[in-house]
Structure formats: C-alpha cells, structure tokens
Amino acid sequence: xxxxxxxxxxxxxxxxxxxxxxxxxxxxxxxxxxxxxxxxxxxxxxxxxxxxxxxxxxxxxxxxxxxxxxxxxxxxxxxxxxxxxxxxxxxxxxxxxxxxxxxxxxxxxxxxxxxxxxxxxxxxxxxxxxxxxxxxxxxxxxxxxxxxxxxxxxxxxxxxxxxxxxxxxxxxxxxxxxxxxxxxxxxxxxxxxxxxxxxxxxxxxxxxxxxxxxxxxxxxxxxxxxxxxxxxxxxxxxxxxxxxxxxxxxxxxxxxxxxxxxxxxxxxxxxxxxxxxxxxxxxxxxxxxxxxxxxxxxxxxxxxxxxxxxxxxxxxxxxxxxxxxxxxxxxxxxxxxxxxxxxxxxxxxxxxxxxxxxxxxxxxxxxxxxxxxxxxxxxxxxxxxxxxxxxxxxxxxxxxxxxxxxxxxxxxxxxxxxxxxxxxxxxxxxxxxxxxxxxxxxxxxxxxxxxxxxxxxxxxxxxxxxxxxxxxxxxxxxxxxx
Amino acid sequence: xxxxxxxxxxxxxxxxxxxxxxxxxxxxxxxxxxxxxxxxxxxxxxxxxxxxxxxxxxxxxxxxxxxxxxxxxxxxxxxxxxxxxxxxxxxxxxxxxxxxxxxxxxxxxxxxxxxxxxxxxxxxxxxxxxxxxxxxxxxxxxxxxxxxxxxxxxxxxxxxxxxxxxxxxxxxxxxxxxxxxxxxxxxxxxxxxxxxxxxxxxxxxxxxxxxxxxxxxxxxxxxxxxxxxxxxxxxxxxxxxxxxxxxxxxxxxxxxxxxxxxxxxxxxxxxxxxxxxxxxxxxxxxxxxxxxxxxxxxxxxxxxxxxxxxxxxxxxxxxxxxxxxxxxxxxxxxxxxxxxxxxxxxxxxxxxxxxxxxxxxxxxxxxxxxxxxxxxxxxxxxxxxxxxxxxxxxxxxxxxxxxxxxxxxxxxxxxxxxxxxxxxxxxxxxxxxxxxxxxxxxxxxxxxxxxxxxxxxxxxxxxxxxxxxxxxxx
Numbered sequence: 004x005x006x007x008x009x010x011x012x013x014x015x016x017x018x019x020x021x022x023x024x025x026x027x028x029x030x031x032x033x034x035x036x037x038x039x040x041x042x043x044x045x046x047x048x049x050x051x052x053x054x055x056x057x058x059x060x061x062x063x064x065x066x067x068x069x070x071x072x073x074x075x076x077x078x079x080x081x082x083x084x085x086x087x088x089x090x091x092x093x094x095x096x097x098x099x100x101x102x103x104x105x106x107x108x109x110x111x112x113x114x115x116x117x118x119x120x121x122x123x124x125x126x127x128x129x130x131x132x133x134x135x136x137x138x139x140x141x142x143x144x145x146x147x148x149x150x151x152x153x154x155x156x157x158x159x160x161x162x163x164x165x166x167x168x169x170x171x172x173x174x175x176x177x178x179x180x181x182x183x184x185x186x187x188x189x190x191x192x193x194x195x196x197x198x199x200x201x202x203x204x205x206x207x208x209x210x211x212x213x214x215x216x217x218x219x220x221x222x223x224x225x226x227x228x229x230x231x232x233x234x235x236x237x238x239x240x241x242x243x244x245x246x247x248x249x250x251x252x253x254x255x256x257x258x259x260x261x262x263x264x265x266x267x268x269x270x271x272x273x274x275x276x277x278x279x280x281x282x283x284x285x286x287x288x289x290x291x292x293x294x295x296x297x298x299x300x301x302x303x304x305x306x307x308x309x310x311x312x313x314x315x316x317x318x319x320x321x322x323x324x325x326x327x328x329x330x331x332x333x334x335x336x337x338x339x340x341x342x343x344x345x346x347x348x349x350x351x352x353x354x355x356x357x358x359x360x361x362x363x364x365x366x367x368x369x370x371x372x373x374x375x376x377x378x379x380x381x382x383x384x385x386x387x388x389x390x391x392x393x394x395x396x397x398x399x400x401x402x403x404x405x406x407x408x409x410x411x412x413x414x415x416x417x418x419x420x421x422x423x424x425x426x427x428x429x430x431x432x433x434x435x436x437x438x439x440x441x442x443x444x445x446x447x448x449x450x451x452x453x454x455x456x457x458x459x460x461x462x463x464x465x466x467x468x469x470x471x472x473x474x475x476x477x478x479x480x481x482x483x484x485x
Numbered sequence: 486x487x488x489x490x491x492x493x494x495x496x497x498x499x500x501x502x503x504x505x506x507x508x509x510x511x512x513x514x515x516x517x518x519x520x521x522x523x524x525x526x527x528x529x530x531x532x533x534x535x536x537x538x539x540x541x542x543x544x545x546x547x548x549x550x551x552x553x554x555x556x557x558x559x560x561x562x563x564x565x566x567x568x569x570x571x572x573x574x575x576x577x578x579x580x581x582x583x584x585x586x587x588x589x590x591x592x593x594x595x596x597x598x599x600x601x602x603x604x605x606x607x608x609x610x611x612x613x614x615x616x617x618x619x620x621x622x623x624x625x626x627x628x629x630x631x632x633x634x635x636x637x638x639x640x641x642x643x644x645x646x647x648x649x650x651x652x653x654x655x656x657x658x659x660x661x662x663x664x665x666x667x668x669x670x671x672x673x674x675x676x677x678x679x680x681x682x683x684x685x686x687x688x689x690x691x692x693x694x695x696x697x698x699x700x701x702x703x704x705x706x707x708x709x710x711x712x713x714x715x716x717x718x719x720x721x722x723x724x725x726x727x728x729x730x731x732x733x734x735x736x737x738x739x740x741x742x743x744x745x746x747x748x749x750x751x752x753x754x755x756x757x758x759x760x761x762x763x764x765x766x767x768x769x770x771x772x773x774x775x776x777x778x779x780x781x782x783x784x785x786x787x788x789x790x791x792x793x794x795x796x797x798x799x800x801x802x803x804x805x806x807x808x809x810x811x812x813x814x815x816x817x818x819x820x821x822x823x824x825x826x827x828x829x830x831x832x833x834x835x836x837x838x839x840x841x842x843x844x845x846x847x848x849x850x851x852x853x854x855x856x857x858x859x860x861x862x863x864x865x866x867x868x869x870x871x872x873x874x875x876x877x878x879x880x881x882x883x884x885x886x887x888x889x890x891x892x893x894x895x896x897x898x899x900x901x902x903x904x905x906x907x908x909x910x911x912x913x914x915x916x917x918x919x920x921x922x923x924x925x926x927x928x929x930x931x932x933x934x935x936x937x938x939x940x941x942x943x944x945x946x947x948x949x950x951x952x953x954x955x956x957x958x959x
Contacts, residue, residue: 236816250814314818364822 073465074098076111077446080120084436085127085413085421095125097442100465105436118467120446123459126416127436128182128443129451131395132353132423133307133333133388136173136184136209137166137216142392151189151198155261156268158295160204162186163223166216172392174472177211179396180451180458182443183221183433184209185423187228190309190333190390199309201265203228205295206307208429210443212463221441225427226331227299231310231319232261262322269326272296302327305427307353309333312362313340320348331426333388336362339374342381351384351426356394357401357408369408375418376409385414386423403452415452441465523549525928526563527907527921530572535579535882536896545577547903550926555897568928570907575920578877578912579896580652580904582884583859584803585667585757585783585849588643588656589636623663624699624709625691628745630665632656633684636677647672648931649856650912652904652924653682653894657689657757657851662706663713663742664689666749667757669888671904673924682902686888687755687781692765707772714776717746750778755888757783757803762828763790770798781887785846787828788835796842801887804839804879806862807852808832833862836879837870847884863913873913902926 075097082093084105094109095102111117140147149165151157166186176184189203205224213219236254240247275293278286298304306328310319316338323330332338332352336359338345345352354375361370378385387402389395402415410418421434432441442465449456461468525547532540534555544561546553554561563569636656646654652672658665669686673679690710694701700709720743727734749756760769761784773780782788785802786809788795795802809829811821821829839846850859863876885895893902903926910917922929 234816234818236812236819248812248815250812251816252814254816312818363820364824365820 073100074103074112074115075118075442075462075465075467076109076115077118077120077125077444077460078111080123080125080446082125082436083127083416085417086435086437093125095436095442095444097444097462097465100442102436102438102440102442102444104438118446118460120460122448124447124449124451125436126180126445126447126451127420127434127440128445128461128463129180129398129419130386130423130433131176131181131184131389131398131419132386132427133187133190133206133355133390134176134184134395135190135392136176136186136211136395137168137170137219138162138186138188139392140167140170140172151200151203153198153200155200155264156202156292157189157200157204158202158227158272158293158299159291160188161207161223162188162205163207163209163216163220166207166209166219168213168216168219170392171473172395173211174469175393175474176395177461177463177468178458178470178472178475179399180445180447180461181395181398182211182445182461182463184211184395185225185388185427187226187307189228189230190307199230201230201232201261202268202296203230208427210463212466212468221432222427222429224295224298224304225429226305226307227296228333229265229306229308229319231308231315232258232265233310233312233315234258262318266322266326269296269300269328272300276300299328300326302329305329305331307331307333311336313337316341317344320344320350323350324348334390336371336374338383339370339377342378342383345378345383346381351386351422352378353386353388353423353426354378355388355390356397357387357404372404372408375405375415376411379410379414379418384422384426385418386426387418388423399451400454403454406452412450412452522566522568522928523926524564524567525570525903525923525926526561526567527570527572527575527577527905528558528561528563530907531576532897533576533578533877534897535878536898544572545897545905547905547923547926550903552897552899552901552903552905554899570921572907575907575909576912577897578650578906578908579881579894580906580922580924581650581880582847582888582894583646583651583654583850583880584847584884584888585655585657585805585851586646586853587659587851588646588654588672589638589640589670590632590656590658591635591637591640623713623740623742625662625695626713626742627658627661627665628663628688628749629741630658631668631684632658632666633668633670633677633681636668636670636680638675638677638680643672644674646850646856647674647922647924647929648919649860650906650908650919650922651856652906652922655686655849655888657687660689660691660693662691662693662695662700662709663746664691666754669890671902671924673927674929675925675927679925682890682894683888685749685752685754686890687757688749689757689783690759692759710772711776713742713746716740716743717750720744721747721750753779753889755779755781757781760784760802761805762787766791767794770795770800773800774798783849785839786832786835788844788846789831789838792835792838792842792844795839796844800844802839802844802846803849803887804836804846805849805851806859806866807850808862808865831869833865834869836866836876840871840875845883845887846879847887848879860913864915867913873911876913 077095079092082090082095082105084090090105090107093105093107094111096104096109096111096115135150138150142148152160163186185206186209187206189198189200191199206226206228207220208222208225209219210221234254236249236251237246238249272293275287275290276297279297299306306323308319308323308330310316310332311334316332316335320330330350332345332350334355335352336355338352357371357375359371361368375385387398389398398419402419406412406415421430424430424434433443436444442462444462445451445458446460447456447458458470461470526544528544529542532543532545532555542558543556544558545555546561546563546567548564653669654672655667655669657667666685667687667689668684669682670680671682692703692706694703694706700706720737720740723737727737756778758769758773758780760766760782765784766782766787769780769782780800782795782800782802785804788802788804809832811829836846848863853859867873867876882891882895885891894904897905903923905923906912906919907921908917908919919931922931
C-alpha cells in the first residue's frame with residue numbers, strides 16, 4: 004500500500020454472512036436452480052403491485068468457513084464494469100473474495116456456484132463516502148449516539164473503534180446496493196447533531212457485512228475529518244427564536260483565532276513528525292493526537308474538509324494548499340461559486356443530499372440539483388454522500404435526481420462508486436468491476452438510479468449477503484396481519 | 486438648556502460653570518416660586534398652523550399654557566406681562582407628536598451573567614412584569630399596565646426629543662401579546678402627573694409567539710387573542726347583571742383582562758395592531774374587523790405594497806421611522822436577498838404611497854435612539870416623494886386625530902395646548918435649527934452647542950450636563 008495508515012483487514016478474514024436463514028438453507032444444500040423460480044415469484048409480487056421487497060434467494064452457499072475458498076459465477080447479466088463499455092450477456096467470476104475475471108467468454112470452473120442473472124444488471128457495489136453508519140442508531144436516544152467527541156482537536160479518534168456491527172441500519176443500507184461506506188466522526192447529518200470539532204477524527208472505510216467491526220473494516224483510517232470553522236455573522240438566538248446579526252469584526256476575529264489554532268496544531272504535528280523521523284522521540288512525550296496527524300501533514304492521508312459556503316470553501320482550499328494537505332471537499336453546497344478554484348487546485352467534492360433548498364433565497368431554486376452536472380462539466384470529480392445513517396439508502400436516488408437535472412448517467416453511476424474510491428485512494432480495490440478488485444458487487448433488475456429498481460443479489464468481499472433487513476421484517480410481519 | 490434670558494447664554498458658552506450653575510438654579514427657583522412667565526408672544530414670525538393657511542408674518546400669543554390667539558401682528562393683543570420673542574426669520578409650527586416610542590419606559594434588566602440559549606431553564610430568570618401572575622393566568626397579557634404609571638421623567642431622552650422639536654409622545658409598554666396601554670405625554674420637564682395628556686391613550690398588542698410556553702406559534706397567538714375577544718364580550722354581558730343583582734346569579738370569574746378590555750373597547754381606545762409587512766398588514770385589518778376593534782396599523786413600513794387596500798378599508802397607520810437597514814458592521818460576503826434589499830429601498834416610500842391614496846398616518850420613532858435619526862429618516866421619506874406639508878401633518882394634526890386628541894393638540898389654534906416648535910427655516914430641511922420649543926406654554930430655548938446628547942457622549946460626562954438636570958433647584 005502506498006498510502007499510510009491503511010490497515011487492511013486480511014483477505015483471509017472472510018466475514019460470515021450475518022443472517023441465519025441463509026445458513027439454514029445451506030445445510031439443505033438447496034440447488035441454485037431455485038433461484039429462477041424465486042425470481043418468477045418476485046416478478047409476480049411486483050406485478051400484483053405489492054411493494055416488491057426482494058430477498059436474497061436461498062443460494063445455499065454462505066455458511067462455508069471463513070478460510071474455505073469460495074468461487075461464484077454471475078452469469079448471463081449485462082455487466083456495467085465502469086471500466087469500459089458494458090458487457091452484454093457476460094460473466095463475473097469471483098474467487099476468494101476478489102473478482103477473478105469479467106467478460107463474455109469466461110470459463111466457469113466446475114466448483115463455482117453459479118448465479119443465473121439472465122436479464123439482470125451487474126454493477127460495482129455503491130459507496131456512500133460520508134455516513135454515521137454504526138455510530139448512531141436512533142438519534143433521539145442519546146445512548147445510541149457516538150458520533151463525535153468534545154474538544155476542538157481530536158485527530159486520535161478512530162470511527163471504526165465505535166462502530167456497532169449490529170446496527171439495524173447496516174442491513175437496510177446494503178439492501179439498496181450500498182456495499183461500503185465511510186463512517187465519519189463529527190460530521191453533522193440530516194438526523195444527527197452533536198458537536199462538530201475542528202479536527203473531528205479519522206473516518207473508517209467499512210464493508211457493510213461482518214460479525215464484528217474488525218471484520219467490517221476495510222481501512223480504519225481512510226481520511227481525517229476537518230470541520231472548517233465558519234464566519235458566523237448570523238447566529239440563532241434561542242431566547243427570541245430569531246437570527247441575530249453579529250458585528251463582522253467580532254466574528255472575523257473569532258474565526259481568525261480558530262484558523263490560526265488549526266495551523267498552529269498542524270505545525271506542531273510537523274515538528275513531531277520530524278522528531279519521530281530523526282529517532283529523537285526520547286525527547287518527546289508520545290502524543291497520540293500529533294502522531295495521528297503525521298500522515299496528514301505528510302500529505303498522505305486525505306483530509307475531508309466539511310465546508311458549505313463559497314467563502315469557507317475558498318478559505319479552506321487556500322489553507323490546505325498552503326499546508327500541502329490532500330484535501331477532499333465535503334458538503335460544498337456553494338461549490339459552484341468557486342468551481343474555477345476547485346478545478347485549478349484539483350479538489351474533488353463529496354456532495355451532500357441534493358434534494359434540498361438553496362443556501363440563499365436568490366439562488367436558482369434548482370441549484371442543489373443542477374450543481375452536480377455543473378461541477379462535473381467543469382472537470383471536478385464529484386461523489387454523492389448521504390451525510391446520514393438511516394437515509395444512506397437513498398444514495399442512488401440522489402444520483403438519479405442529479406441525472407434528471409443534467410448529470411450524465413455514466414457520471415452519476417461513477418459518483419456513487421469509483422469516484423469516491425479514487426478520492427480516498429482505494430480505487431485499486433473498489434469502485435469498478437475489474438480483475439483483482441474486491442468483489443463488492445450488486446445485481447439489479449434494472450437501472451439502479453431508478454427508484455423502482457430492485458437489488459436482487461449482493462456480494463460483499465465475494466460473499467453473497469442477505470437482503471433481509473428491518474424493513475423486510477416489518478413488511479413480512481404486517482403482510483401476514485389478518 | 487432652559488434659559489430664561491438670552492443673556493445667560495454667553496456665560497454658559499464660556500463654561501464658567503459655577504456662575505452658570507448659580508444662574509440656572511436662580512432661573513429654576515424663579516419657576517418654582519411661581520415667577521415663571523405664563524404669557525408669551527412670538528411676533529413677526531412665519532406661522533404654519535397646519536389646520537389653516539400659512540401666515541407669512543404673524544403673532545402667536547400664549548397664555549397659561551394655551552394658545553390665546555394667532556393672527557396678524559398688528560391686530561394681536563399682547564398681554565402687558567408677556568415675554569415677547571421677536572420671530573423675524575423664524576417659523577412657528579405646532580409641536581411634533583411622536584406616535585410611538587419608549588421614552589421614560591425602563592425595561593426590566595436581565596440579571597448579569599444570565600445563561601442564554603436552549604439550556605436555560607424556564608423560571609430561572611425573574612418573571613418579566615408583563616407576564617401575568619394574577620388570578621387570570623394568561624400568557625403575556627397585561628392590559629392593566631399603563632405606561633405613565635411607571636414613567637421615568639428623568640430619562641435624558643425626553644430632553645433630547647424636545648430639543649429636536651417634539652412636544653408630545655405616545656410612550657408604549659414593552660411588546661407582549663397584550664402589552665398594556667400607552668400614554669400620551671407632553672415632554673414638558675415637569676412631574677409625570679403634569680406631563681400626562683392621556684394616560685389610557687392606546688392599547689398595544691403583539692403577535693409574537695412566546696419563546697417558552699403557550700402560545701409558541703403565530704396561529705396560537707391569534708387563536709388566543711380571539712379567545713380573549715370572546716371572553717371580553719362575554720364579560721361585557723355577564724358582569725352588569727351580576728353587579729346589579731348578585732343574589733341568585735353564579736359569581737363570574739375574576740379576570741382583570743376581561744374587565745379592562747371591556748373598558749378599552751367601550752371607550753374606543755385605539756388598539757395598535759402590529760402591521761409592518763405585506764403579510765402582517767392585511768392580516769391585521771382582517772382580524773381587527775373580525776374583532777371589531779378600533780385598530781390602528783402599527784409599523785406600516787411595507788404599506789407601499791398595499792396602500793390601496795388600506796385606503797379601501799379606511800384604516801389609519803402609524804409608520805415606524807426606523808427604516809429597515811442592514812447591520813452596522815456587515816459581513817462583506819453575507820449578501821442580503823433581493824427581497825430584503827427591495828424592502829430596505831422602498832420602505833421610506835410608504836408614507837408617500839399612503840398620502841397619495843389619502844390614508845391618514847402618523848410617525849413613530851420606536852427603535853431609534855437619537856432624534857437626529859428621526860429627522861434623517863423623515864428626509865428619506867420626503868426624498869421618496871412625501872411632501873413636506875404631508876410630513877408635517879403626519880407629525881402634528883393627523884397624529885392628534887389618530888390618537889383622538891385633535892381637540893387639544895396638533896395645530897396652532899386658539900384654545901389648544903401651547904405646544905410649539907420654532908425653527909429658523911423649513912422644519913424638515915437639513916440645515917434648519919430648532920430655536921425655541923414651547924410645551925404646555927413653557928418656554929425652552931435651544932442652544933445647539935449645548936445639546937446634551939452628542940453622539941458618543943455618555944450622560945453625566947460633561948459638567949454642563951449635570952447643570953442641566955431638570956431636578957436642580959426643584
């Protein structure tokens with residue numbers, strides 16, 4: 004690995020599929036031939052206009068021991084590799100968690116378990132690069148929230164250490180085709196608040212399958228989260244229920260102080276890194292916070308900078324450029340106003356939910372929706388993120404809405420797969436269907452950007468994963484109600 | 486400065502403080518001993534009576550606090566003991582009426598270091614005066630509060646307002662759902678009892694929801710006021726029979742709000758309805774009509790949008806002169822919305838728009854800290870198309886009519902209260918200086934250099950300031 008601080012959980016640590024029914028089916032050694040019948044059943048369900056919630060058919064394959072090699076072949080589907088033209092009637096061969104081969108003329112070995120995907124479409128699994136997955140369950144229940152830490156500088160915080168692998172959101176999220184997420188500490192989401200420290204901590208890259216958080220983790224330190232300090236000349240007064248205007252000179256002074264403190268802290272990390280490199284740590288007390296910042300100041304670990312307004316973006320880009328940090332802009336509701344700068348400095352953008360209103364009442368009403376196409380046209384790499392937990396599942400819908408407002412379909416697909424992988428430097432493992440990459444794959448019955456499209460099969464790290472979740476459980480429960 | 490003869494002025498100018506102080510105290514003693522002149526004549530002045538045509542050269546005679554005569558100098562009967570002011574080059578106007586401010590109203594101070602924000606517990610702060618704790622248990626409702634009951638006559642602003650030509654002000658209690666009654670006071674530097682023209686001059690209501698507790702929504706406030714209105718109507722019917730024959734009738738609840746609201750409605754006391762914007766103005770008219778209130782629209786800054794509607798419904802307006810403007814120290818990148826910029830740009834055009842369609846309006850300075858700002862903001866209204874005559878009417882006779890006191894205030898006519906402002910030119914022109922002010926027939930000579938409240942100067946800093954204390958020599 005070129006990138007520092009990558010703690011890849013070994014390929015041998017195959018997570019066992021998390022849900023029971025599949026294992027039970029495995030014992031019965033049910034043949035794959037059952038799949039088409041189920042597909043027909045599902046189609047029937049859809050035609051009868053019941054909410055068509057699909058579940059992974061009992062492939063009966065999943066209970067093998069982690070160490071046992073596994074070979075799967077998805078056959079007969081249209082394969083959107085995102086690394087070239089789509090392959091009609093193609094095959095994806097999965098071996099030991101990795102993609103072994105892709106194409107139309109693949110020799111399927113005898114030991115391979117075959118998934119008949121005729122008429123279906125295959126895509127790389129979707130990637131939600133800003134979530135609080137596993138860090139919060141119910142935002143209103145304080146004990147289930149573990150999103151941020153107090154204090155301005157928490158570079159030593161690592162998200163994966165707190166991730167709850169039992170979170171009900173995980174199964175819900177993956178059943179809409181999302182195979183990996185970045186769990187980010189200290190980023191405010193749609194239904195999650197909490198403090199937003201300047202340096203909020205290390206975001207962890209998670210596969211959405213695994214019995215433990217260790218098994219889920221693909222990279223414990225994938226990015227450092229920085230909440231860019233804002234000049235808040237308007238602040239909300241709870242006393243009067245209205246916004247107060249504060250004198251600019253006053254808020255600007257507060258802001259300058261915060262930015263100075265951030266720069267100063269990074270400078271300390273540089274000196275610390277120097278001392279470590281020269282082996283003079285005996286003159287230093289070990290400082291975990293500064294230690295965590297070493298890959299950041301060395302420009303190796305990306306910095307996920309949360310900034311929304313044009314000014315905040317401009318200031319943060321200038322700061323990161325001066326500090327030689329590898330910046331990814333997160334949020335960026337006003338990125339369109341500074342797109343030239345972003346292009347010039349080559350800063351990629353992770354956009355938040357686009358079904359929102361513009362920052363200012365005089366901006367075009369559809370600015371959040373058209374911005375993705377505007378940025379893409381300017382040559383700025385974009386990715387979509389939910390900034391959320393329970394609504395992470397809407398990721399592909401978000402991309403689809405951007406297509407309705409001018410983004411090309413291909414770019415929209417990339418914006419929920421390979422683009423974020425590139426930003427985080429993990430595109431050698433994720434994001435496309437190419438030989439050697441991790442087999443995080445989604446099989447759908449149509450265009451995944453269409454809201455009615457259903458996910459049929461899901462593979463995470465080369466293993467089929469159940470599509471059962473809290474939603475399907477409730478669906479089944481109330482379907483049976485007399 | 487209230488100098489009784491121009492001869493004192495140079496002494497003051499020379500800042501010979503002790504002498505000035507002794508002269509001042511002499512003057513005040515003179516007044517206290519009843520030696521203060523009660524008769525004045527302003528001769529050969531240009532007179533703008535507002536109620537009639539302008540006299541290019543005439544005489545106004547003041548006797549015992551009232552205007553005795555207005556007319557040609559030749560035919561004027563000037564009492565022998567009158568103090569004669571040569572009005573050559575001066576113009577006499579009726580004293581200006583400020584139809585809404587908080588002169589002399591002291592706000593309950595928040596205790597120092599009080600925690601602000603969400604975490605603050607309700608009840609941690611002392612209960613503001615306007616929140617009823619009486620038997621009614623009504624939210625933010627206190628119609629029994631009368632502004633003049635707690636008036637602080639020592640408020641330095643009273644003097645600075647008077648020096649700018651204001652002789653009368655409607656002082657209002659702090660905003661609440663039913664805040665209380667505003668009082669009309671003359672700015673005459675006397676005891677409060679002598680300042681009051683009418684203590685129950687106007688009821689102030691508000692539609693701002695409570696921050697903590699019921700009603701915390703606009704619809705809740707409106708619904709609550711509707712209930713108060715119904716309760717009042719019920720009380721009006723139920724109370725008299727019980728008062729006449731308490732035996733055999735179930736005792737009605739005691740509720741000061743219903744009791745006082747009944748009185749207010751019976752005497753047709755104006756009800757100041759918050760109505761500043763395009764949304765608020767039609768809402769206020771609709772509710773006032775439904776509740777059958779003698780409502781006056783208070784605010785009126787977006788009247789330029791709905792002047793025709795106001796005219797059609799025949800409402801009167803008190804226009805707030807604190808025109809909307811951006812923050813003093815703005816964030817250079819916080820660009821205001823077009824809607825906000827349009828409002829800031831057009832609000833000063835509201836008086837002209839109202840005048841054009843014949844709506845009667847007055848001005849209030851509510852929110853402005855310095856009378857200089859009032860003058861500046863009136864000029865913005867005249868620049869936006871309001872004639873000087875119309876501006877003067879709004880400050881004088883129209884204000885008096887809206888407040889129901891045009892029989893005693895608002896114009897220069899015999900029998901009316903001798904409230905006059907005498908200036909060296911057009912009252913609303915930038916260079917014009919106010920030279921004399923009469924309030925209730927009492928003479929205040931204005932010396933500009935000694936204006937007690939220069940911007941940036943804290944009260945009590947200059948030695949002349951302390952000499953100027955109206956309490957000295959009393």
